[in-house]
Amino acid sequence: MITHHPDDNLLTEYSSGSLANAVGVIVCAHLQTCPHCRKRVEQLNKLGAAILNQSVAEVVQPASFDQLMTRIRNQNSETSAGDKKSTSEHLHPVYANDPLLKHVPKVIAKLLPRDGKLKWERVSAALKTARLKTGQSQYEVAFQRISSGGRVVEHDHRGLEVTMVLCGSFSDEDGVYNQGDFLVRNAGEIHRPTATQNQDCLCISVVEAPVKVTGFFGKLVNPFLSFRPA
Amino acid sequence: MMSIPLIGPDKHQRDDTWSRLLERVGQARDEQAFAKLFAHFAPLIKGFCLGNLNSNFPADAAEEVVQEVMFKVWQKAPSYDATKAAASTWIYTVMRNCRIDLMRRNKRTPTYKDGIDIDDIWDEADDDQAFVYLQQSSNEALIDRSFTQLPPEQRQVLTQVYMQGKTHQQISDETGLPLGTVKSRVRIGLKKMQTLIMGAEKAAEKNRESWQ
Numbered sequence: 001m002i003t004h005h006p007d008d009n010l011l012t013e014y015s016s017g018s019l020a021n022a023v024g025v026i027v028c029a030h031l032q033t034c035p036h037c038r039k040r041v042e043q044l045n046k047l048g049a050a051i052l053n054q055s056v057a058e059v060v061q062p063a064s065f066d067q068l069m070t071r072i073r074n075q076n077s078e079t080s081a082g083d084k085k086s087t088s089e090h091l092h093p094v095y096a097n098d099p100l101l102k103h104v105p106k107v108i109a110k111l112l113p114r115d116g117k118l119k120w121e122r123v124s125a126a127l128k129t130a131r132l133k134t135g136q137s138q139y140e141v142a143f144q145r146i147s148s149g150g151r152v153v154e155h156d157h158r159g160l161e162v163t164m165v166l167c168g169s170f171s172d173e174d175g176v177y178n179q180g181d182f183l184v185r186n187a188g189e190i191h192r193p194t195a196t197q198n199q200d201c202l203c204i205s206v207v208e209a210p211v212k213v214t215g216f217f218g219k220l221v222n223p224f225l226s227f228r229p230a
Numbered sequence: 231m232m233s234i235p236l237i238g239p240d241k242h243q244r245d246d247t248w249s250r251l252l253e254r255v256g257q258a259r260d261e262q263a264f265a266k267l268f269a270h271f272a273p274l275i276k277g278f279c280l281g282n283l284n285s286n287f288p289a290d291a292a293e294e295v296v297q298e299v300m301f302k303v304w305q306k307a308p309s310y311d312a313t314k315a316a317a318s319t320w321i322y323t324v325m326r327n328c329r330i331d332l333m334r335r336n337k338r339t340p341t342y343k344d345g346i347d348i349d350d351i352w353d354e355a356d357d358d359q360a361f362v363y364l365q366q367s368s369n370e371a372l373i374d375r376s377f378t379q380l381p382p383e384q385r386q387v388l389t390q391v392y393m394q395g396k397t398h399q400q401i402s403d404e405t406g407l408p409l410g411t412v413k414s415r416v417r418i419g420l421k422k423m424q425t426l427i428m429g430a431e432k433a434a435e436k437n438r439e440s441w442q
Contacts, residue, residue: 008420009398009413016392017326017352018400021334024351031354041354043373045315047423049322050374051392055277060296065268068297069261072304110350134346 002034002180010184011037015044022139022206025107026162026182029204032105033180092116100145100167100202108166108204111141118143126150126195132204144203146170146195154192159208161185168201170194248317256307264304271303271321272296278325281393295332299325316370327352329395376426384419387412 006014006027013019014027031038091109094116095101101112111132112118120128128145144163146152162184169178172191177183185191195201248270254263279292302324310320331348377385390401398416402409 008417012388012391012416012420013397014352014354015326016395017330018391018395018397020397021346021348021351025346028351028354038354042315042319044420045323046319046370046373047377047388047420048326048392049316049318049370050377051389052274052278052322052325053318053374054378055274055281055393057273058276058280058292060272060276061293064272064293064296065265068268068300068304071297071301075301075305107346107350107353110346 001178002036002182004175004177004181004183005034005037006030006182006184008040011040012044015041015048020136020139022134022136022141023160023162025111025134025141026164026204026206028107029105029166030164030180030182032107034182094118100200104166120145124153127152138208140207142205142207144205146193146201146203148195148199148201149197151194152192154190159187161205161207163203163205166202166204168199169196170201170203171196246316249312252303252307252310252317252320253312255304256310267303267317268300271318272300275299275321275325278393281389291332295325295328298332299328302328318370323352326395333395372427372430373423376423376430379426380419380422384415384422387415388419391416 010019010023010027014024014031019027031041090096091102092112092114095104095109095112095118104112111134118130120130123129126147127150128147130143130145132141132143134141143166144152146168148168162182163177164183165177165179165181167179169176169181170193171177172193174191176196248267251260251263251267254260255267275296276292279295299321303321306324310317315323327348330352334348377388380388387401390396391398394401396404398412399409401407402412405412
């Protein structure tokens with residue numbers, strides 16, 4: 001059961017298209033898993049439509065429609081409609097055979113390297129991380145894979161950290177997070193996630209600015225840490 | 231300042247007309263139906279863009295946005311499903327995605343080949359997996375009306391979020407309002423709309439019962 005959701009402010013920023021791509025990805029991943037928030041965004045999109053409907057109508061250039069139809073007819077001779085469907089691809093066998101990855105939401109599947117070569121870096125005994133490309137320099141998007149029962153070094157944030165559990169579960173000082181759960185940590189909040197005993201945990205995280213480690217050993221082991229946007 | 235016209239009682243009926251036209255565009259590639267949609271939505275899209283002051287769009291780019299959005303509407307119409315969304319909501323999401331795309335291009339952020347498509351990120355409906363559909367959300371006419379009933383400061387901040395596509399932080403930076411105030415205005419505005427909608431739905435329910 002999903003018990004942690006993005007708040008109305010974040011969903012509004014999603015619906016209005018104001019979020020940065022990297023944050024949009026993780027909100028979208030949650031929406032693709034959570035019917036409750038999808039319904040909420042559906043409502044918010046209707047609000048967007050209401051604002052569009054209530055815009056002051058401005059006359060468009062008289063030739064506008066004809067111009068558009070010319071463009072459409074030229075386009076039609078090249079490709080036909082229904083381009084949307086052809087883009088859905090199958091998961092690379094490497095991912096499809098990985099119990100942690102095979103059921104990721106489709107927006108996350110799109111971020112996986114096509115060649116099946118996701119590069120895991122070992123951060124500590126309990127934590128591996130793999131960076132994902134979203135094309136934004138301001139954010140780092142990465143998978144965090146915590147081995148069962150493993151503990152991540154305590155860390156805090158200079159910027160926003162958004163995390164979603166894709167598989168398994170983990171806990172920190174504030175609670176337990178299961179598959180689909182969505183958490184936002186603001187600058188200055190400290191936490192130390194631990195995966196539950198029976199299963200590895202896979203999360204995706206979006207980090208706005210470099211994270212710094214607070215514990216003594218943090219100097220040696222920097223988990224979510226070396227900020228390298230990809 | 232944007233003026234917000236009141237919505238007539240025929241709004242929902244009209245909305246249905248647009249949905250049917252859009253379906254005809256998608257299924258029969260009906261150019262006349264498309265012309266009617268264009269005549270209605272193109273000026274609204276332009277107005278929406280021009281209400282969008284201080285953005286990355288120069289005012290004269292509004293025509294270009296109209297072209298781009300309506301082009302996408304034609305292209306994507308075959309995937310439109312009237313049972314899932316009204317035409318205006320669907321066109322709103324097409325417009326939103328177009329704008330994100332255009333803003334990204336205008337900013338001249340370093341381009342990247344591996345970047346994920348805007349339409350993949352702003353795609354909340356997952357049609358690959360069967361999801362339980364929760365009860366239908368409230369109808370557009372009620373949302374339209376409840377929005378016009380909001381106090382000006384809540385309506386204004388929501389208009390800024392939607393028309394200008396700005397994050398709460400950006401609005402806070404530009405208006406000088408504390409971030410917490412921007413956030414709470416959005417939240418309170420949405421909650422208030424919800425209350426208004428629920429009230430209207432209850433009233434409608436009562437009405438129906440008294441007729442039976």
